[in-house]
Amino acid sequence: MATEKGQKVVWFQAAGCTGCSISLMNSSYPDLVNLLLDELVPGKGITLLFHATLMGPTGRPALELLDRVPREAAGQYVLVVEGALPTGHENFGRVGEVPMAARAAELARKAIAVVAMGSCASYGGIPAGAPNPAGCIGMGELLRQEGIGVPVINVPGCPPHPRWFVETLVTVLARGLPAPEELDDAGRLRNVYSGLIHEHCPRRPDFDVARFAPYFGEQGCLYELGCRGPFTNAACPEHAWNGGVNWCIRAGHPCIGCTEPDFPDRFSPFFRKLSLEEELMTYRRQG
Numbered sequence: 001m002a003t004e005k006g007q008k009v010v011w012f013q014a015a016g017c018t019g020c021s022i023s024l025m026n027s028s029y030p031d032l033v034n035l036l037l038d039e040l041v042p043g044k045g046i047t048l049l050f051h052a053t054l055m056g057p058t059g060r061p062a063l064e065l066l067d068r069v070p071r072e073a074a075g076q077y078v079l080v081v082e083g084a085l086p087t088g089h090e091n092f093g094r095v096g097e098v099p100m101a102a103r104a105a106e107l108a109r110k111a112i113a114v115v116a117m118g119s120c121a122s123y124g125g126i127p128a129g130a131p132n133p134a135g136c137i138g139m140g141e142l143l144r145q146e147g148i149g150v151p152v153i154n155v156p157g158c159p160p161h162p163r164w165f166v167e168t169l170v171t172v173l174a175r176g177l178p179a180p181e182e183l184d185d186a187g188r189l190r191n192v193y194s195g196l197i198h199e200h201c202p203r204r205p206d207f208d209v210a211r212f213a214p215y216f217g218e219q220g221c222l223y224e225l226g227c228r229g230p231f232t233n234a235a236c237p238e239h240a241w242n243g244g245v246n247w248c249i250r251a252g253h254p255c256i257g258c259t260e261p262d263f264p265d266r267f268s269p270f271f272r273k274l275s276l277e278e279e280l281m282t283y284r285r286q287g
């Protein structure tokens with residue numbers, strides 16, 4: 001069993017909906033039990049030290065455990081953060097008596113690396129949507145503001161597919177921390193977030209002959225209905241969701257760009273085709 005000698009992992013939940021945890025709990029292969037108890041790569045698994053949703057202790061005992069982690073496991077754990085970090089006011093989100101952002105920074109300072117699970121932890125996500133009164137930001141930005149040099153690997157998505165987290169974790173367990181060139185401009189592992197949805201979309205033949213669906217529920221490419229697949233990097237067409245059963249576009253819903261920085265504002269309102277000017281701006285931002 002990996003529980004005694006695996007890589008220590010601390011999972012901290014900030015301003016989010018717990019959807020990223022739920023997505024991971026729905027992982028079918030490996031399932032959650034495999035993830036927690038088995039070797040993920042030969043000789044290596046994980047030891048989950050803290051996860052408020054999964055662990056037994058609650059209330060004061062759980063908070064005391066969280067307080068002890070940076071002191072007693074400094075330099076030994078990977079910190080996974082789920083949810084955005086409110087910085088607008090110290091009362092916009094606390095865990096125990098401590099503001100979420102301060103807790104996340106303290107945990108990150110003593111971590112080997114930070115895995116930002118989901119678009120909220122990666123870039124602010126929905127909690128950071130305009131007008132963002134809580135001043136929500138992602139972990140990369142928080143660490144920049146606090147001057148903390150611990151590496152951050154982003155696993156965006158709203159929520160991320162469980163495979164994207166597992167593949168990121170397995171890559172780190174097998175090969176160690178990624179070199180800068182292994183991350184893309186948005187801080188994601190290139191081998192996990194490889195290519196645009198548009199390139200592997202089953203409706204691409206319709207796009208290529210300009211056969212666009214005029215209404216929801218119709219055949220054809222969803223571009224005129226606001227699909228952001230041409231601007232979104234994710235492996236949804238290959239992996240699909242719920243154990244490979246279905247995914248947004250196959251179900252007839254346009255991609256809303258949930259894995260991209262500045263989601264949701266950059267692509268809102270969702271069900272509207274971008275103007276040519278907006279498209280050019282989006283391409284420029286993506287380099």
Ligand code: SF4
Nearest residue numbers: 201204221222227229
């Ligand atoms: S549905 Fe979206 S991702 Fe698929 S081909 Fe059309 S624009 Fe591209």
Ligand code: SF4
Nearest residue numbers: 236248255256257258
């Ligand atoms: S298709 Fe687009 S909106 Fe849907 S899960 Fe994938 S990246 Fe997110």
